[in-house]
Amino acid sequence: MPHVSRLNVKKLTFSAVLIISWTLGLTTSSAQAVPPLPKGEMTLRELADARGLLIGGAVAAGVLDPDEPDLANGVAREYNVIVTENAMKWVPLNNASGQFNFTLAEFMMNFAAKNKQKMRGHTLVWHEQLPRYMGAITDRAEMMAELKDHVQTVVKQFKGRIPIWDVVNEAVSDLPGSPMRETVFTKVIGPEFIEMAFRWAHEADPDAKLFYNDYNTDGINGKSDAVYELVKGLLAKGVPIHGVGFQAHVDINFSVEGSRMRENLERFKKLGLDVQLTEVDVIFRGDAPKAEKLERQAKVYADLMTACLAVKCSAFVMWGFTDLYSWRSTAYPLLFDDDYKPKPAYFALRDVLIKTPK
Numbered sequence: 001m002p003h004v005s006r007l008n009v010k011k012l013t014f015s016a017v018l019i020i021s022w023t024l025g026l027t028t029s030s031a032q033a034v035p036p037l038p039k040g041e042m043t044l045r046e047l048a049d050a051r052g053l054l055i056g057g058a059v060a061a062g063v064l065d066p067d068e069p070d071l072a073n074g075v076a077r078e079y080n081v082i083v084t085e086n087a088m089k090w091v092p093l094n095n096a097s098g099q100f101n102f103t104l105a106e107f108m109m110n111f112a113a114k115n116k117q118k119m120r121g122h123t124l125v126w127h128e129q130l131p132r133y134m135g136a137i138t139d140r141a142e143m144m145a146e147l148k149d150h151v152q153t154v155v156k157q158f159k160g161r162i163p164i165w166d167v168v169n170e171a172v173s174d175l176p177g178s179p180m181r182e183t184v185f186t187k188v189i190g191p192e193f194i195e196m197a198f199r200w201a202h203e204a205d206p207d208a209k210l211f212y213n214d215y216n217t218d219g220i221n222g223k224s225d226a227v228y229e230l231v232k233g234l235l236a237k238g239v240p241i242h243g244v245g246f247q248a249h250v251d252i253n254f255s256v257e258g259s260r261m262r263e264n265l266e267r268f269k270k271l272g273l274d275v276q277l278t279e280v281d282v283i284f285r286g287d288a289p290k291a292e293k294l295e296r297q298a299k300v301y302a303d304l305m306t307a308c309l310a311v312k313c314s315a316f317v318m319w320g321f322t323d324l325y326s327w328r329s330t331a332y333p334l335l336f337d338d339d340y341k342p343k344p345a346y347f348a349l350r351d352v353l354i355k356t357p358k
């Protein structure tokens with residue numbers, strides 16, 4: 001079958017199989033299609049473990065698909081941390097005000113526990129994947145009550161089990177001058193919704209590390225300057241924020257050096273904050289032959305990891321595992337191809353982890 005139709009068929013059956021298998025309580029089989037590494041070679045997970053780095057990726061509920069054991073096996077072998085790609089967002093958890101449903105999120109927690117992986121919580125407050133009832137609220141006190149209830153119920157549910165939370169996601173806009181993004185939160189509550197969310201999350205689990213997370217902030221630019229000022233202001237007010245996540249959704253023409261990424265990460269570290277790359281993927285772009293694109297992609301992945309290690313980042317998290325199930329799957333952004341074969345980027349990341357002194 002050609003690539004596109006195989007992808008569509010897989011994706012169409014994805015949810016159906018998911019629901020059926022979940023209802024029947026089926027588990028994944030032990031078939032292994034992610035090719036084994038040559039004897040003596042270490043996986044990304046082993047290499048990251050050896051230096052205390054979290055390495056991982058977003059996982060959709062595909063791990064539940066009994067016809068697709070490769071994903072579960074690959075993720076278990078290569079990652080020591082996972083993120084639920086959607087299952088911990090506001091809609092899946094709390095789509096009807098106050099009626100929380102943790103079934104899918106807990107299933108993912110079990111997957112992580114079974115594989116001795118940490119869970120990165122994503123994400124408590126985001127203007128997307130937000131239920132209709134939130135958009136209808138116009139009263140400030142009412143929205144604050146909803147926000148508090150959501151943040152605290154979710155954080156308490158996973159207290160002691162989720163060590164890192166993206167508390168606020170994408171609050172800074174892409175407009176020139178990078179003001180705060182206008183959302184229901186800024187309109188009804190005002191920009192203080194950010195510090196409220198951090199304080200409430202901290203109250204619910206004082207041990208969890210709380211992050212602000214955003215995109216197009218990887219290098220030094222107007223938007224990352226705005227994020228820098230935002231978090232500096234939060235720290236000055238004593239808001240419990242512990243880190244900043246840089247999504248790093250980039251393409252094969254991205255220059256880690258040209259964007260001054262290392263310098264950018266360093267300035268956040270100097271504020272006393274932890275830094276993590278949280279949603280790395282590197283899409284194909286342009287007309288170069290495929291082999292060349294794969295090599296460029298490998299170089300970008302390697303450069304991202306090098307910058308991350310240079311500033312002692314604590315996590316390098318990708319937005320998926322295989323191109324087959326990426327949110328940008330038509331642009332081949334991840335380490336494993338549609339057939340679960342490792343791409344040059346996989347070996348490039350391993351090389352950096354092997355060669356960079358601890």
Ligand code: XIL
Nearest residue numbers: 085086122123169215247279319327
């Ligand atoms: C994406 C998921 O990958 C998609 O499946 C979903 O349809 C939309 O959200 N930044 C984020 C992530 O913080 O939550 C987004 O995830 C990708 C961009």
